[in-house]
Amino acid sequence: xxxxxxxxxxxxxxxxxxxxxxxxxxxxxxxxxxxxxxxxxxxxxxxxxxxxxxxxxxxxxxxxxxxxxxxxxxxxxxxxxxxxxxxxxxxxxxxxxxxxxxxxxxxxxxxx
Amino acid sequence: xxxxxxxxxxxxxxxxxxxxxxxxxxxxxxxxxxxxxxxxxxxxxxxxxxxxxxxxxxxxxxxxxxxxxxxxxxxxxxxxxxxxxxxxxxxxxxxxxxxxxxxxxxxxxxxx
Numbered sequence: 001x002x003x004x005x006x007x008x009x010x011x012x013x014x015x016x017x018x019x020x021x022x023x024x025x026x027x028x029x030x031x032x033x034x035x036x037x038x039x040x041x042x043x044x045x046x047x048x049x050x051x052x053x054x055x056x057x058x059x060x061x062x063x064x065x066x067x068x069x070x071x072x073x074x075x076x077x078x079x080x081x082x083x084x085x086x087x088x089x090x091x092x093x094x095x096x097x098x099x100x101x102x103x104x105x106x107x108x109x110x111x112x
Numbered sequence: 113x114x115x116x117x118x119x120x121x122x123x124x125x126x127x128x129x130x131x132x133x134x135x136x137x138x139x140x141x142x143x144x145x146x147x148x149x150x151x152x153x154x155x156x157x158x159x160x161x162x163x164x165x166x167x168x169x170x171x172x173x174x175x176x177x178x179x180x181x182x183x184x185x186x187x188x189x190x191x192x193x194x195x196x197x198x199x200x201x202x203x204x205x206x207x208x209x210x211x212x213x214x215x216x217x218x219x220x221x222x223x224x
Contacts, residue, residue: 001171004154032210043116043202044215088154092210099170100213102147102154
């Protein structure tokens with residue numbers, strides 16, 4: 001069964017500094033990766049989706065995928081206090097595309 | 113953007129009672145999903161559906177039933193609620209299995 005782990009569990013950065021979040025997965029046939037953001041007591045908002053090795057940019061959010069290393073990362077350029085939230089990595093494997101496996105999340109705090 | 117609503121937003125139930133959580137989406141998505149979110153476990157898939165009349169078991173279906181009476185509505189039913197089902201429940205919808213899932217705001221359930 002797919003295992004998805006995120007690190008660090010929590011991260012504090014200063015406003016304007018780059019924030020980098022990591023996600024490792026266990027099944028190399030995974031082909032569908034998304035990063036979601038969850039503000040306190042609210043639903044999930046999709047930030048970026050990536051399906052092949054390399055990088056994908058959506059505004060200030062960039063995902064990097066390296067399937068050989070079973071690793072996908074999220075980099076947030078010029079983070080702002082409003083980016084403080086829990087960030088979740090979600091992975092689908094092979095043709096079971098309907099089933100997402102989520103990591104436990106990284107809580108990001110951006111200090112003014 | 114997909115609009116997914118959930119009701120109720122908060123619910124207190126007694127052990128052994130029946131609980132129904134409702135989800136409605138207005139964008140004609142084929143697929144709908146129910147997750148629960150617990151500290152230390154991230155989001156876990158309970159049931160999902162590919163369309164009206166269909167329900168499929170997710171990763172943790174025990175103690176839950178699902179119903180998809182129409183394209184727009186997907187319910188999660190706890191026939192005999194237990195304290196271990198205290199959690200935050202999220203509904204999501206998506207057009208195809210490989211597409212982004214759009215999440216509702218969540219329902220906070222407390223079983224006493």
